Amino acid sequence: MMKKFVTIKDIAKAAGVSINTVSRALNNKPDINQETKERVLRIARELGYVRDATALSLRYGLTRVVGVIFEDSSNPFYSEVLKGIELEARKEGFNLILMNTERRYELEEEAVKTMLSRRVDGLIIVPTQERAEDIDFLLSTNIPTVVLGVKLERKVLPQVYSDDETGAFLAVEHLIQRGRRRILFLNAFMYKSVAQMRYAGYVRAHTKNGLPIDKSLVFQIEEGVENAYAKMKEILFSGLEFDAVFCFNDMFAIGVLEALKEARVSVPEKVAVVGYDDISLSKYVCPPLTTVRIDKEAEGRMAFLLLFESIKQKNWKSNPKEVKLAVELIIRESA
């Protein structure tokens, strides 16, 4: 039974030199005879030598791996963010280990521990909860960590998020300008900073335009197309009056569109619908969705860049950077 991989020892034996002459050749060090070097390199190639990254990791205490912890990487939003991370990471020779939490805190905790055990050089995480204690846990790991898509109350970790207050404001003001007055808000739960920010934007658009906030128009639901669909059905059935729906995200909007279609409520004539995120899907639904665009790939790239900075600094915890990405209202046909 042969060994799985060729080591520098094998090369050394084949070349009749010591292992660290091999190392020198491989690493292009100056203190080596040119001929020896070429010979060693040739033999290494012939033998099919591939550097063992696990050995290097042990040696240097650095893995060149960053951990990515998402809620659900199959969610089109995150899959685009992931692409941005991967792109930027690749440039620096970093690899990605990916784990999903399915929005369950136990899984998040487990994922963080796994990443710790893997000795990742850094972590990009979308926290499922934003409780102070959970953030403290993240902080206690002592490994450079960037928080994605969340604005922490205490600015204790580097973070990237988009300007959700403005985004929501833009969306709702657009509805108001188009003459909508009773604007339903299908929001996510308010323990999330994102939900809070979008709510703030919703409120600001109303007050700025001299419109009152009717709390009975604001709902909070669990994420998922199906939940939005069900909630919309329920609202429709309840007889509540409204002429527009502002959705926490495009997935919600799609569920809403579905429910509205079944109830034969014309969009946007009778009810206008606005989403959030501008996932690639949104352009193609029926009718094409008016939404707030977040540059997801840029968010991912930014997250890695921020992380990379932190990794390079010893005192990355002091004065963590915060990046707020601009958003853009995309007007299509649903509102």
Place this chain on the structure above:
Amino acid sequence: MMKKFVTIKDIAKAAGVSINTVSRALNNKPDINQETKERVLRIARELGYVRDATALSLRYGLTRVVGVIFEDSSNPFYSEVLKGIELEARKEGFNLILMNTERRYELEEEAVKTMLSRRVDGLIIVPTQERAEDIDFLLSTNIPTVVLGVKLERKVLPQVYSDDETGAFLAVEHLIQRGRRRILFLNAFMYKSVAQMRYAGYVRAHTKNGLPIDKSLVFQIEEGVENAYAKMKEILFSGLEFDAVFCFNDMFAIGVLEALKEARVSVPEKVAVVGYDDISLSKYVCPPLTTVRIDKEAEGRMAFLLLFESIKQKNWKSNPKEVKLAVELIIRESA
């Protein structure tokens, strides 16, 4: 400057025992005093010890990591497959390193080398090319490799793919049964086995129903919504007659729908459209897409399971398994 991580050495010192007494405690070995064990464990906990996976990898020559090489993980098809892989891998305590090739062979080669260097225990790959030499390269790595979404000519590696011949047959026969006679086929390039299989299904549906194959109705294009859109525009402009379009995948179908809509061609009245894959989007486009469903998550899970089997066997290369997944025609409104 403190060390980043607590090691068994630290624990040993704190507990006043040797490092392998610590190791014994940590690994729940029998030959250790119960009291010592509990004390060591307590100290380990207090110090916040986390096992170093990089050290274990080196020690055992096993990483418990599998590499995943995709064309583009932000593609909704692959992001769902990825989810399946992750799910199953997690059960076995495996982590995933993800890399994208963007359908460029140089990047694929680089990715494979990186995975080799990372000493992944196994590899799941969607090959961009299916040239014999490239498969040989994969074979030469000597690490358990599962090919996903491709049927290799030579059955030299374990592979998972879906029954594309049947899928295409189902789709096209459905069109024929609905009275369509001039069925456009917007296929991918035929160097891909998938494209070949789907073409075979297209042909079989025709011959079985006594219809001739009109080669002028068959097109091969590069992947991407935009390309399908452009091609459809071009065909529309050319004046070619047809009453249905069978698309290589849902992305193509969406581009086609877009072009048809702009040209005011009603779907399905004037032209019926069928996609392939049933990505989550397809249900919501306009009109909802009739398509062939592949259980993407199952494909991912299967791929991991197959890989896991290979990893456990020493002679995984002999008699590689092949899994062909069943598909299902999903009839919605576009055809």
Place this chain on the structure above:
DNA sequence: TTGTAAGCGTTATCAT
């Protein structure tokens, strides 16, 4: 029941 030492693959330090 506990400790000592070798080894996994690599590089850095120190000799030669």
Place this chain on the structure above:
DNA sequence: ATGATAACGCTTACAA
């Protein structure tokens, strides 16, 4: 210009 050796963190013989 080259070689011997230690070290990274851990487990597994083997010795005590």
